[in-house]
Amino acid sequence: CLARDELSVFLESGIYRFVDSRFIFVDPVRVLNRSYSRFRVSPAGYYSRFFDYERKGLENKDCLSYGKKRKRKEKKLRCLNEKECAADQRHQVAKPLLLKAYELLLQATDLLSVTRSLNRESGSSEGRNLPSDHQLLIEHGRIWQAPLYEITLKLPEHDQSSEVGGSSFKDRVVPLFNNLVVNETSDEVEAEFLDHQYILPRESCFYMSDLRQVHNLIPAKASSGFSLILIDPPWENGSAQQKSKYPTLPNRYFLALPIKKLSHGKGALVALWVTNREKFHRFIDLELFPAWGVVHISTYYWLKVKADGSLISDLDLFHHRPYECLLLGYCYGEDVQDVKILDQTLPKDRVIISIPGDYSRKPPIAELLQEYVPGPKPGRCIELFAREMNPGWLSWGNEPLHFQESQYFTRT
Numbered sequence: 334c335l336a337r338d339e340l341s342v343f344l345e346s347g348i349y350r351f352v353d354s355r356f357i358f359v360d361p362v363r364v365l366n367r368s369y370s371r372f373r374v375s376p377a378g379y380y381s382r383f384f385d386y387e388r389k390g391l392e393n394k395d396c397l398s399y400g401k402k403r404k405r406k407e408k409k410l411r412c413l414n415e416k417e418c419a420a421d422q423r424h425q426v427a428k429p430l431l432l433k434a435y436e437l438l439l440q441a442t443d444l445l446s447v448t449r450s451l452n453r454e455s456g457s458s459e460g461r462n463l464p465s466d467h468q469l470l471i472e473h474g475r476i477w478q479a480p481l482y483e484i485t486l487k488l489p490e491h492d493q494s495s496e497v498g499g500s501s502f503k504d505r506v507v508p509l510f511n512n513l514v515v516n517e518t519s520d521e522v523e524a525e526f527l528d529h530q531y532i533l534p535r536e537s538c539f540y541m542s543d544l545r546q547v548h549n550l551i552p553a554k555a556s557s558g559f560s561l562i563l564i565d566p567p568w569e570n571g572s573a574q575q576k577s578k579y580p581t582l583p584n585r586y587f588l589a590l591p592i593k594k595l596s597h598g599k600g601a602l603v604a605l606w607v608t609n610r611e612k613f614h615r616f617i618d619l620e621l622f623p624a625w626g627v628v629h630i631s632t633y634y635w636l637k638v639k640a641d642g643s644l645i646s647d648l649d650l651f652h653h654r655p656y657e658c659l660l661l662g663y664c665y666g667e668d669v670q671d672v673k674i675l676d677q678t679l680p681k682d683r684v685i686i687s688i689p690g691d692y693s694r695k696p697p698i699a700e701l702l703q704e705y706v707p708g709p710k711p712g713r714c715i716e717l718f719a720r721e722m723n724p725g726w727l728s729w730g731n732e733p734l735h736f737q738e739s740q741y742f743t744r745t
């Protein structure tokens with residue numbers, strides 16, 4: 334009965350909380366769709382990579398045959414270097430929690446029957462017209478003409494100027510790069526840049542620039558700083574696929590992010606995405622969090638599954654684990670009286686399960702973090718290195734409009 338209640342909540346919200354509250358299943362498409370009324374996020378668009386995998390049978394590449402897996406495992410066991418040993422230890426700490434979450438997912442047959450149907454709902458990818466020029470915004474932001482580019486927002490209007498689809502709209506033309514572009518309305522707004530259309534969610538804004546301009550986001554007063562800072566840096570991993578999707582940066586560049594200056598006086602919850610490379614975990618522990626003034630308190634594991642509930646790769650596969658980490662901590666502001674109270678607010682490690690979308694696209698977990706935000710509510714939220722927008726959030730990066738492109742949506 335409890336499970337049925339959870340299922341109806343899930344169908345509405347896209348979030349399924351298992352009886353043990355450390356484990357949560359998220360359907361990104363359902364979650365994102367709550368931000369739109371005139372548009373729907375297309376499941377075929379969101380899950381395109383994943384369903385392409387299924388069609389091409391590439392899951393076989395991910396889930397190596399038992400023999401190959403065993404050979405790799407044995408090879409690893411024979412010659413793990415010091416860093417690999419540390420990575421393996423980290424994995425062994427996470428493994429019982431991940432296995433427990435996975436076991437609960439397999440028991441949730443009602444939930445799995447919904448996820449299986451995603452495959453059918455998404456239909457065929459044939460005829461889908463997904464953006465092909467993936468680095469359009471990044472490339473335009475780099476060239477000398479960038480300051481001249483403008484975006485046209487089609488703002489809903491009460492008096493009559495132009496008629497589109499029965500409603501009236503007024504164009505607002507503003508610089509696209511190095512400028513805070515705001516949709517302050519309570520409805521989504523369509524926007525146009527060159528021949529590309531974008532959908533901006535209600536009460537959202539973006540600032541599209543290179544890392545060198547990120548200081549422009551620092552608030553004049555700490556009391557108007559951000560209390561939730563979500564960061565998904567372009568870590569260097571040397572993969573050719575990553576290079577074709579977006580540029581990466583060496584670790585030392587992230588030290589320059591002004592996290593303390595961006596934080597609210599009453600402190601900020603900082604959430605940092607990181608892959609499983611030991612090199613990055615060490616850098617964060619020893620250099621990055623200390624430089625930002627962040628104290629690491631908890632880790633959320635994002636466990637990636639297919640629509641049938643199976644893991645996208647073997648849990649023990651050394652260089653291709655089916656999970657990534659979100660490290661959570663607080664940056665203590667000038668006005669924080671009692672650091673201990675903040676530390677105790679954040680629950681210890683958790684597992685978030687979802688079916689992955691496009692390359693490196695993270696599940697929408699903003700609302701799962703809101704309750705742990707310090708200071709006045711609702712908190713002011715910023716996403717650094719964002720590729721999409723959310724109501725109530727400022728999205729910063731060199732392509733925060735990427736997944737807002739109209740081909741990722743269907744009109745209701």
Ligand code: SAM
Nearest residue numbers: 543544565566567579580694695718720730731
């Ligand atoms: N969280 C995003 C998502 O879920 O889709 C993925 C972010 S991706 C890991 C990192 C982003 O940082 C990419 O959009 C990349 O283009 C951007 N980026 C790379 N170099 C940058 C720079 N110098 N300044 C600003 N953004 C940069």
